[in-house]
Amino acid sequence: MDLDTLRHSCSHIMAQAVKSLWPQVKLGIGPAIEDGFYYDFDRQQPFSETDLVNIEERMRQIIAKDAPFIRQEISKSEAIELFKQLGEDYKIELLKEIQDDVVSIYKTGEDFLDLCRGPHVESTGKIKAFKLLSVAGAYWHGIETNPMLQRIYGTCFATQEELDAYLKNLQEAKSRDHRKLGPQLEYFDIYYDEAGAGLVFYHPKGAILRRIIEDYEKDMHLKRGYQMVITPHIMQAGLWQTSGHYEYYRENMYTFKIEDKEFVLKPMNCPGHILIYKSKIRSYKELPLRLFELGTVYRHEKAGVLHGLLRVRGFTQDDAHIFCLPQQLGSEIKSIIEFVFATMQDFGFDEVGIELSTRPEKCIGSQTDWQIATQNLETALKEKGLPYDINLGEGAFYGPKIDIKLKDALKRKWQCATIQCDFALPKRFGLKYIDADGSEKQPIMLHRVLLGSLERFMGALLEHYAGALPLWLAPIQIVLIPIKEDFLEYSLQVKTELENAGFRIKLDSRNETLDKRIRQAELEKIPYILILGEREIKQHTVAVRKRGGGTTQIMGIEEFIGTAQKEVREKSPH
RNA sequence: GCUGGAGUAGCUCAGUCGGCAGAGCACGUCCUUGGUAAGGACGGGGUCACGGGUUCAAUUCCCGUCUCCAGCUCCA
Numbered sequence: 001m002d003l004d005t006l007r008h009s010c011s012h013i014m015a016q017a018v019k020s021l022w023p024q025v026k027l028g029i030g031p032a033i034e035d036g037f038y039y040d041f042d043r044q045q046p047f048s049e050t051d052l053v054n055i056e057e058r059m060r061q062i063i064a065k066d067a068p069f070i071r072q073e074i075s076k077s078e079a080i081e082l083f084k085q086l087g088e089d090y091k092i093e094l095l096k097e098i099q100d101d102v103v104s105i106y107k108t109g110e111d112f113l114d115l116c117r118g119p120h121v122e123s124t125g126k127i128k129a130f131k132l133l134s135v136a137g138a139y140w141h142g143i144e145t146n147p148m149l150q151r152i153y154g155t156c157f158a159t160q161e162e163l164d165a166y167l168k169n170l171q172e173a174k175s176r177d178h179r180k181l182g183p184q185l186e187y188f189d190i191y192y193d194e195a196g197a198g199l200v201f202y203h204p205k206g207a208i209l210r211r212i213i214e215d216y217e218k219d220m221h222l223k224r225g226y227q228m229v230i231t232p233h234i235m236q237a238g239l240w241q242t243s244g245h246y247e248y249y250r251e252n253m254y255t256f257k258i259e260d261k262e263f264v265l266k267p268m269n270c271p272g273h274i275l276i277y278k279s280k281i282r283s284y285k286e287l288p289l290r291l292f293e294l295g296t297v298y299r300h301e302k303a304g305v306l307h308g309l310l311r312v313r314g315f316t317q318d319d320a321h322i323f324c325l326p327q328q329l330g331s332e333i334k335s336i337i338e339f340v341f342a343t344m345q346d347f348g349f350d351e352v353g354i355e356l357s358t359r360p361e362k363c364i365g366s367q368t369d370w371q372i373a374t375q376n377l378e379t380a381l382k383e384k385g386l387p388y389d390i391n392l393g394e395g396a397f398y399g400p401k402i403d404i405k406l407k408d409a410l411k412r413k414w415q416c417a418t419i420q421c422d423f424a425l426p427k428r429f430g431l432k433y434i435d436a437d438g439s440e441k442q443p444i445m446l447h448r449v450l451l452g453s454l455e456r457f458m459g460a461l462l463e464h465y466a467g468a469l470p471l472w473l474a475p476i477q478i479v480l481i482p483i484k485e486d487f488l489e490y491s492l493q494v495k496t497e498l499e500n501a502g503f504r505i506k507l508d509s510r511n512e513t514l515d516k517r518i519r520q521a522e523l524e525k526i527p528y529i530l531i532l533g534e535r536e537i538k539q540h541t542v543a544v545r546k547r548g549g550g551t552t553q554i555m556g557i558e559e560f561i562g563t564a565q566k567e568v569r570e571k572s573p574h
Numbered sequence: 575g576c577u578g579g580a581g582u583a584g585c586u587c588a589g590u591c592g593g594c595a596g597a598g599c600a601c602g603u604c605c606u607u608g609g610u611a612a613g614g615a616c617g618g619g620g621u622c623a624c625g626g627g628u629u630c631a632a633u634u635c636c637c638g639u640c641u642c643c644a645g646c647u648c649c650a
Contacts, residue, residue, distance in 0.1 A: 136645030137577025452650040519611035
């Protein structure tokens with residue numbers, strides 16, 4: 001059976017339950033969504049937890065009746081009259097937007113009717129497993145100036161087993177939440193009261209992870225023909241007026257005045273890279289020119305949109321701008337896509353979702369420019385044989401874009417990489433190159449990030465691995481636990497050997513029981529625990545316990561170093 | 575920014591229908607020297623988010639502010 005139909009029917013049953021409990025409530029819309037369904041209601045009082053329980057109970061009664069879903073077609077004017085009688089103002093509004101003269105309504109038994117395109121299951125009894133999950137505000141039609149309705153979210157599956165599995169998955173996602181794991185494992189924290197919301201503090205372990213990621217990126221960019229640049233964090237306002245940000249991005253920018261000069265804390269890296277491009281006359285022979293920067297930017301995001309590491313006010317992008325000839329556009333886009341895929345794979349993400357966003361209504365640039373840009377992006381995806389969804393009109397105002405979202409272990413999507421084609425900034429800044437025939441021409445500019453922001457990516461990593469990072473990324477790779485204080489000397493010797501082999505080591509010689517120190521190392525999610533006692537000293541070995549319990553292996557130190565190095569090498573491209 | 579819920583020790587949370595603030599973990603000292611997920615004893619630690627108001631008395635009730643959470647809107 002079609003899951004969407006099932007869920008849609010379930011949302012009708014929920015609406016019916018709500019109407020029967022509170023007849024004065026007005027209905028919005030109630031579609032199936034990716035993981036379930038919702039229905040919007042207009043009600044003065046907020047729905048409480050108890051309300052949800054009562055609604056569920058009423059829904060079960062409706063399902064038990066096994067009332068049929070009956071489709072009826074009536075004229076639009078009849079429908080408007082009908083919903084007027086019912087006092088369903090929002091439905092009337094919907095009806096007025098419908099072009100056709102005939103509309104369909106669905107009756108559930110004799111008790112409930114709703115404007116609906118359908119389809120539905122035959123009868124309410126077909127719903128076997130559902131659950132109401134949460135209630136939240138939502139603007140009517142998603143428009144901020146419209147009244148806010150109350151949206152009840154729920155989900156529904158063909159079988160109870162599938163529903164249970166889904167709920168378990170939700171629970172699992174909650175336990176992996178990077179906002180919990182991050183501070184718990186001492187990667188980062190956000191000091192909301194003291195420092196401010198959306199501003200991330202990397203603690204030592206987070207800083208090591210960040211350094212590993214940064215080193216990886218620098219190496220890879222240099223290998224692929226990018227040049228590293230570094231640009232200032234503050235620049236004068238005039239530059240942002242030229243770029244258009246001052247006009248179009250003002251509410252997100254931190255600005256300040258010193259000695260009558262206005263400065264902007266950079267929200268983007270593009271203008272800086274453009275200045276470097278413009279610093280001299282460029283020949284077509286220099287293109288494509290690829291400038292890369294781990295650029296830290298600050299954007300004043302509204303308080304309500306901030307979310308852990310996913311949405312912050314200060315973050316570092318692995319940002320590059322590629323200045324190229326029109327005929328280079330295709331190959332550049334393709335090589336960026338390859339770069340993205342290689343990077344994702346190295347970090348352990350095997351699945352991605354690709355979206356192509358096209359020209360929005362409000363945009364700059366000629367129709368032809370847009371066509372060329374969109375075509376190039378699309379051709380690149382086709383030539384790579386990659387499946388993608390199209391988001392009509394979702395592009396940036398200066399150009400179309402490809403978004404590559406990575407999927408984590410729980411199949412959740414994370415917006416990271418984006419490739420944007422831009423004709424506008426080259427124009428605004430008057431960028432040029434001298435072509436083969438000696439004439440001045442305008443380069444095309446590609447904006448692109450691979451990981452997006454290092455903050456967001458770190459959040460994705462933590463959740464993907466549930467905090468148990470692979471060996472090459474783990475800030476502490478190996479913990480040494482001497483059983484007794486007497487074995488400290490041997491431990492220090494092993495520590496030095498491992499450090500010389502390039503590992504990040506922690507020695508836990510605290511006066512705590514062995515069990516307790518093992519437990520804490522496991523909770524810290526350190527990949528390897530080496531236990532050192534009398535036996536190991538005598539044989540010059542280590543007792544190796546791999547993260548997650550399991551059996552302990554006695555190995556010579558050299559042997560352990562060999563296998564661990566191999567593990568790092570396999571996962572890390574260094 | 576909008577709607578709703580919430581803010582008590584470093585963390586996880588009890589509690590006070592208005593009358594001296596509680597536990598476990600973590601931290602400190604001491605005992606314990608342990609072979610693969612929590613050894614024991616004692617101890618320190620709080621402007622009950624912040625600012626007003628009501629009251630003999632407010633952590634508790636009321637108002638405002640900040641922040642978080644679930645969404646909406648927006649986005650790397």
